[in-house]
Amino acid sequence: MNRRLISLGSAAFALVAVMAASRFTPAFEDPPLPSRTIGCDRACLDGFIDRYLEALAVGDWSGLPVTATVKFTEDGQRLNLGDGLWNTATGKGTYKFYMEDVEAGEVGSFGTMREAGEPIILSLRLRIEDHKVSEIETIVVRNVEDAQNLEKRGHPDPLFMQAIPGGERASRPDLVKTANMYFSGMQLNDGKGNYPFTDDCDRVENGAEATNNHTASTENVIAEQSNSVETSSRQRSDLSYSAAWGCKQQFQSGLLHFVTRIRDRRFVVVDPERGVALAFCFFDHAAGKTRTFQLPDGRTVTSGPTTPWTWEIAEVFRVEHGEIRRIEAVYHRCPYGMGSGWSNWPESLSTQPRFPSSLGR
Amino acid sequence: MPNRFAAITRVSLSVLWALAAMCACVKVEAARERPGALEDSCDYSCLTGFVDQYLKALVAHDLSQIAVTDHLKFTENTIRLKLGDGLWGTISGMGTYKLYFADPHEGQAGWEGTIRENGTPAILLLRLKVAGNKISEVETLVHRNAESAQALEKLGSPNPVWLQPLEPSEQTSRKEMVRDANLYFEGILHSSGDSVPFDPNCNRILDGYQDTNNPTAKGWFDNGSFRPDSMGIRENMNTRIWTYIQSIDPRRYLVVDEKMGIVFGVFMFNHPGTVKWADVPGVGKVPMPAITQRPSSVEMGEFFKIQKGTIRQIEGVSIALPYRSLTGWEVSGR
Numbered sequence: 001m002n003r004r005l006i007s008l009g010s011a012a013f014a015l016v017a018v019m020a021a022s023r024f025t026p027a028f029e030d031p032p033l034p035s036r037t038i039g040c041d042r043a044c045l046d047g048f049i050d051r052y053l054e055a056l057a058v059g060d061w062s063g064l065p066v067t068a069t070v071k072f073t074e075d076g077q078r079l080n081l082g083d084g085l086w087n088t089a090t091g092k093g094t095y096k097f098y099m100e101d102v103e104a105g106e107v108g109s110f111g112t113m114r115e116a117g118e119p120i121i122l123s124l125r126l127r128i129e130d131h132k133v134s135e136i137e138t139i140v141v142r143n144v145e146d147a148q149n150l151e152k153r154g155h156p157d158p159l160f161m162q163a164i165p166g167g168e169r170a171s172r173p174d175l176v177k178t179a180n181m182y183f184s185g186m187q188l189n190d191g192k193g194n195y196p197f198t199d200d201c202d203r204v205e206n207g208a209e210a211t212n213n214h215t216a217s218t219e220n221v222i223a224e225q226s227n228s229v230e231t232s233s234r235q236r237s238d239l240s241y242s243a244a245w246g247c248k249q250q251f252q253s254g255l256l257h258f259v260t261r262i263r264d265r266r267f268v269v270v271d272p273e274r275g276v277a278l279a280f281c282f283f284d285h286a287a288g289k290t291r292t293f294q295l296p297d298g299r300t301v302t303s304g305p306t307t308p309w310t311w312e313i314a315e316v317f318r319v320e321h322g323e324i325r326r327i328e329a330v331y332h333r334c335p336y337g338m339g340s341g342w343s344n345w346p347e348s349l350s351t352q353p354r355f356p357s358s359l360g361r
Numbered sequence: 362m363p364n365r366f367a368a369i370t371r372v373s374l375s376v377l378w379a380l381a382a383m384c385a386c387v388k389v390e391a392a393r394e395r396p397g398a399l400e401d402s403c404d405y406s407c408l409t410g411f412v413d414q415y416l417k418a419l420v421a422h423d424l425s426q427i428a429v430t431d432h433l434k435f436t437e438n439t440i441r442l443k444l445g446d447g448l449w450g451t452i453s454g455m456g457t458y459k460l461y462f463a464d465p466h467e468g469q470a471g472w473e474g475t476i477r478e479n480g481t482p483a484i485l486l487l488r489l490k491v492a493g494n495k496i497s498e499v500e501t502l503v504h505r506n507a508e509s510a511q512a513l514e515k516l517g518s519p520n521p522v523w524l525q526p527l528e529p530s531e532q533t534s535r536k537e538m539v540r541d542a543n544l545y546f547e548g549i550l551h552s553s554g555d556s557v558p559f560d561p562n563c564n565r566i567l568d569g570y571q572d573t574n575n576p577t578a579k580g581w582f583d584n585g586s587f588r589p590d591s592m593g594i595r596e597n598m599n600t601r602i603w604t605y606i607q608s609i610d611p612r613r614y615l616v617v618d619e620k621m622g623i624v625f626g627v628f629m630f631n632h633p634g635t636v637k638w639a640d641v642p643g644v645g646k647v648p649m650p651a652i653t654q655r656p657s658s659v660e661m662g663e664f665f666k667i668q669k670g671t672i673r674q675i676e677g678v679s680i681a682l683p684y685r686s687l688t689g690w691e692v693s694g695r
Contacts (some may be wrong), residue, residue, distance in 0.1 A: 013578075074685075084633075087633050088633075088635065088654070115655060116654045287479065288450025289453055306478065306481060307479070307505050308447050334683065335438045335683075335686075336437065346368050
């Protein structure tokens with residue numbers, strides 16, 4: 001959240017209903033997956049990503065096995081397959097991170113590509129049905145520096161690929177429940193919630209270390225402080241958000257309050273074997289009344305973005321023993337309130353998590 | 362000038378393009394021409410009064426100050442929001458530039474002006490639809506760029522042509538007004554300024570910036586002595602620099618202000634990012650700027666002064682969007 005914080009500022013939402021929703025703990029029942037034969041194991045799913053990226057790099061999707069009704073979105077917009085990045089991609093990059101949901105037949109990836117010769121980040125989700133691609137969802141981060149940062153990392157954190165011992169695996173609903181607490185804890189963050197992070201939790205955002213990064217400068221995200229509090233240099237330091245902090249410290253600071261709503265939380269890949277959950281969602285920054293809020297120590301501050309806008313995000317979590325240990329995100333700015341192209345309007349505004357089984361097909 | 366459209370008369374082009382617009386699935390949605398439609402329910406000053414009421418309520422952050430229908434629809438920068446969200450939470454005051462237009466025929470009104478958002482200047486383009494003395498549709502484009510807003514304010518007031526009602530001899534029918542405005546977009550797509558009925562004094566101001574007949578401007582396409590922003594609008598359009606625009610679709614003509622001769626609409630410019638250079642007549646290949654070499658769309662709220670069947674002036678406000686964004690006003694989504 002560090003870079004997101006730094007580059008934005010913050011926001012707020014005045015709707016009581018939304019505030020209530022941020023504290024709402026959904027009932028995580030175990031929704032049955034649709035009865036269908038996936039017949040595509042982890043390697044098979046990864047193979048579809050490989051084939052897709054190979055085809056994309058040369059701008060030719062004719063050899064890609066797709067269903068007759070395949071749906072394709074880029075940055076929340078439905079396009080004809082072959083449009084968008086298919087017209088402009090010029091090659092593959094060096095970073096790749098695959099996430100598989102064998103049970104649901106879904107596979108996600110974060111990786112780098114070249115567009116007009118320049119590095120970009122691509123977040124990709126494919127749904128596989130009868131050994132064909134039926135859904136393609138992409139977020140294209142057209143930021144050279146971010147893509148280069150991701151490539152400098154070389155590879156994703158190996159923990160994401162490590163199997164959870166058989167007896168310690170969380171159920172699909174429990175995985176989503178834990179990962180969703182990240183979103184609920186950040187939305188209108190007040191520093192007082194239950195934040196299930198391991199002590200060594202780390203987060204990477206568009207290739208940059210957003211936690212435990214001791215080379216990062218402390219960023220003061222507080223724009224103004226209310227008149228009720230004298231602003232000394234020490235207090236200003238207290239009001240600074242830092243990428244040097246750990247995951248829990250950042251959430252306990254209460255400084256993330258400007259993220260006013262995290263909506264359309266679609267957990268598209270859930271992998272109990274590796275303790276991985278990948279979600280696509282949106283972070284809204286309303287920039288209204290909730291710019292002014294109270295920190296856990298009682299101080300009132302005014303902080304955050306001064307105009308409404310939204311992050312479109314794909315974020316993956318590694319969960320162990322009910323706690324989040326690793327997070328990696330790919331995201332970019334989009335129009336305030338934008339939809340994903342995969343949800344209707346009420347779903348798009350909802351802060352409730354949705355599983356693959358509950359995602360409308 | 363070697364231009365495949367230059368030799369064709371304007372009349373024949375009008376017919377061709379009208380057909381092309383229908384056949385090529387370009388969604389040209391024009392305000393209808395039906396006698397006396399809503400004329401008696403809310404007249405010109407009534408409609409601009411609704412604009413004033415809306416702006417007053419907006420700045421006060423007070424929805425209770427406006428009457429809205431049960432099924433009111435509100436969009437900001439193409440995104441459907443709940444009324445009260447978006448700019449409603451952040452506006453902090455009005456600016457100094459403002460321009461109204463209204464269409465009693467359709468019960469629609471528009472406004473372009475400057476505002477302050479948490480103290481920072483921005484441009485707001487507003488469209489209201491009024492039905493039964495209540496607001497039923499609110500469409501807004503908020504151009505959040507202080508420099509653009511300040512540039513508009515530096516003009517002092519809108520170009521006088523916008524504020525001057527048409528003489529009866531200068532008027533054309535609603536259908537002709539929309540047709541003439543639409544020729545502008547066809548001219549862009551065909552790099553054919555010669556086929557657009559421009560008044561010789563026509564200029565264009567987009568986001569507060571005059572990009573025609575502007576000798577001091579520094580434009581995207583400047584290349585040595587080739588400086589298209591310093592050209593007249595007809596010559597500028599003939600340069601083929603706009604070939605990176607693949608389509609302008611949909612084209613939603615929303616307000617036809619017969620009194621002032623203003624046609625206002627919202628238009629989606631789509632850029633697939635595939636055009637690498639412009640083959641400029643007499644100049645040669647001019648590289649496209651990097652920003653055009655990636656997929657993107659721009660929604661443009663644009664208005665035209667139509668006088669005696671010519672385009673006298675153009676002004677607009679743009680919003681950068683993901684490629685092939687919807688407008689928020691489709692009857693059915695994709």
